Amino acid sequence: MISKNRIRFINALSQKKQRIETNRFIIEGEKMVQEAVQWIPDLIENIYATSDFVISSQHSMILPEEITVKELKEISTLTTPNKALAICKIPENKSVDSSLIICLDGIQDPGNMGTILRLADWFGIKDVVCSKNTVDCYNPKVLQATMGAIFRVHVHYVDLNDFLSNTELPIYGALLEGENLFTKHYERKGIIVLGNEGNGISEDIKKHIQNAITIPRFGEAESLNVATAGAIILGAFYR
Amino acid sequence: MISKNRIRFINALSQKKQRIETNRFIIEGEKMVQEAVQWIPDLIENIYATSDFVISSQHSMILPEEITVKELKEISTLTTPNKALAICKIPENKSVDSSLIICLDGIQDPGNMGTILRLADWFGIKDVVCSKNTVDCYNPKVLQATMGAIFRVHVHYVDLNDFLSNTELPIYGALLEGENLFTKHYERKGIIVLGNEGNGISEDIKKHIQNAITIPRFGEAESLNVATAGAIILGAFYR
Numbered sequence: 317m318i319s320k321n322r323i324r325f326i327n328a329l330s331q332k333k334q335r336i337e338t339n340r341f342i343i344e345g346e347k348m349v350q351e352a353v354q355w356i357p358d359l360i361e362n363i364y365a366t367s368d369f370v371i372s373s374q375h376s377m378i379l380p381e382e383i384t385v386k387e388l389k390e391i392s393t394l395t396t397p398n399k400a401l402a403i404c405k406i407p408e409n410k411s412v413d414s415s416l417i418i419c420l421d422g423i424q425d426p427g428n429m430g431t432i433l434r435l436a437d438w439f440g441i442k443d444v445v446c447s448k449n450t451v452d453c454y455n456p457k458v459l460q461a462t463m464g465a466i467f468r469v470h471v472h473y474v475d476l477n478d479f480l481s482n483t484e485l486p487i488y489g490a491l492l493e494g495e496n497l498f499t500k501h502y503e504r505k506g507i508i509v510l511g512n513e514g515n516g517i518s519e520d521i522k523k524h525i526q527n528a529i530t531i532p533r534f535g536e537a538e539s540l541n542v543a544t545a546g547a548i549i550l551g552a553f554y555r
Numbered sequence: 556m557i558s559k560n561r562i563r564f565i566n567a568l569s570q571k572k573q574r575i576e577t578n579r580f581i582i583e584g585e586k587m588v589q590e591a592v593q594w595i596p597d598l599i600e601n602i603y604a605t606s607d608f609v610i611s612s613q614h615s616m617i618l619p620e621e622i623t624v625k626e627l628k629e630i631s632t633l634t635t636p637n638k639a640l641a642i643c644k645i646p647e648n649k650s651v652d653s654s655l656i657i658c659l660d661g662i663q664d665p666g667n668m669g670t671i672l673r674l675a676d677w678f679g680i681k682d683v684v685c686s687k688n689t690v691d692c693y694n695p696k697v698l699q700a701t702m703g704a705i706f707r708v709h710v711h712y713v714d715l716n717d718f719l720s721n722t723e724l725p726i727y728g729a730l731l732e733g734e735n736l737f738t739k740h741y742e743r744k745g746i747i748v749l750g751n752e753g754n755g756i757s758e759d760i761k762k763h764i765q766n767a768i769t770i771p772r773f774g775e776a777e778s779l780n781v782a783t784a785g786a787i788i789l790g791a792f793y794r
Contacts, residue, residue, distance in 0.1 A: 427666055431780045440774030461780075468775050498794035534793065535679030536707050540786075541670045541700075547783035548790040554773065555737035555791070 318364060318387050326391040326403065332452045339406050341454035344392055346370075348464060349400040353378060355467035359407060364391065365400035393456040406454065410470050412443045415485065415505045416553070420446040421476055421521050422512035423542060429453065430461020431543040432510065437465035439550050444469055445507075447476040447521075480524035483507060487524050489517050490545055494528030502553045510546050557603060557626050565630040565642065571691045578645050580693035583631055585609075587703060588639040592617060594706035598646060603630065604639035632695040645693065649709050651682045654724065654744045655792070659685040660715055660760050661751035662781060668692065669700020670782040671749065676704035678789050683708055684746075686715040686760075719763035722746060726763050728756050729784055733767030741792045749785050 511517035750756035
């Protein structure tokens with residue numbers, strides 16, 4: 317049984333303003349909640365789950381509160397709610413200390429954001445540094461698209477101009493008239509800047525880019541989706 | 556002025572069944588309609604546009620019918636309708652004659668499908684061959700995600716098992732235990748199979764794969780989004 321007040325509290329967490337005020341976010345779905353239990357057990361405050369939710373016994377300290385399918389529907393943002401929902405604390409800011417970093421300059425689409433975090437996680441990139449106008453990484457749609465990467469990749473929201481002014485790492489960015497991505501060998505060291513879906517990298521960020529790179533085009537498309545462009549670039553860094 | 560009957564007809568085209576029955580699909584938004592006018596003028600039947608829609612004069616044979624913003628809202632599937640909507644005929648089936656082909660085995664997400672078509676277009680891949688259970692490429696969300704690639708890439712829906720049985724091209728597929736993608740050189744010749752978002756490549760398609768390839772993983776993510784995986788693989792084929 318879950319109280320009306322609690323339902324209101326959880327529903328409000330789909331809004332960024334409420335997440336910031338309460339310092340909480342929600343994780344949804346059996347797989348995602350299982351991953352949260354595995355990777356961020358200390359940040360989990362509550363788990364609400366239907367009776368068929370299975371939780372790994374080695375983390376049995378966090379006991380789910382059993383709710384009905386109907387109650388789960390009331391608190392879920394998913395079209396098809398899936399067994400469990402957890403309320404988690406937003407982790408404290410960590411310092412950025414990797415030698416290969418992805419920078420996001422104004423990414424707006426939650427799916428793109430989540431896909432990029434998943435991509436970073438695949439290649440073992442620990443830090444993704446975002447401009448303040450990049451979509452919130454605790455947005456429910458971003459979280460779903462990360463497929464759990466959010467528990468392992470640290471996402472930082474900063475003044476990107478300041479951040480890039482104060483780094484000693486080489487700064488790469490995909491621009492139209494850069495060096496052919498495929499003809500160079502890359503050290504796994506530096507900052508890779510990916511720009512907004514419609515406008516690319518903004519003017520005040522462009523000036524920091526010392527190494528403009530271009531993905532060679534063989535067809536007619538005007539541009540690539542930002543997550544696929546990022547994937548091709550990371551492929552070149554990790555080959 | 557657009558009749559009630561016409562509005563009903565256009566609204567119905569957001570459903571696959573109606574698109575097949577009428578052999579029509581809709582293109583939405585200023586940029587997409589402009590691209591349709593440029594790339595598939597012979598397939599356009601009607602253009603409905605608000606007064607601020609600009610059409611390239613060299614294709615002035617297709618005159619838009621002027622409608623109000625309110626009318627555009629009634630026929631559009633977009634949250635924010637954008638100046639124009641065109642009704643187009645579905646192109647006739649072409650034969651598959653490229654030497655580098657992408658095969659999609661049960662891709663379900665419209666965003667992924669559109670992003671993959673855009674990626675194919677970037678690399679100049681002319682043919683994308685899909686299993687019959689792959690999402691329809693004339694689904695409005697797929698079309699938006701293609702950013703115009705749909706006008707240049709030919710999408711074929713076939714019995715994939717048959718198709719792969721009858722090709723002489725080498726068949727590549729991303730599987731968990733394949734050869735390291737980054738240690739090999741690829742001819743730009745063959746068929747690259749990408750599998751369903753949740754289940755990967757299906758069992759009866761797997762048996763056709765002669766060249767299993769694996770994108771090396773350096774982090775903890777269990778898998779990659781299918782469009783980003785495709786992007787990394789194409790990056791290796793075109794480097």
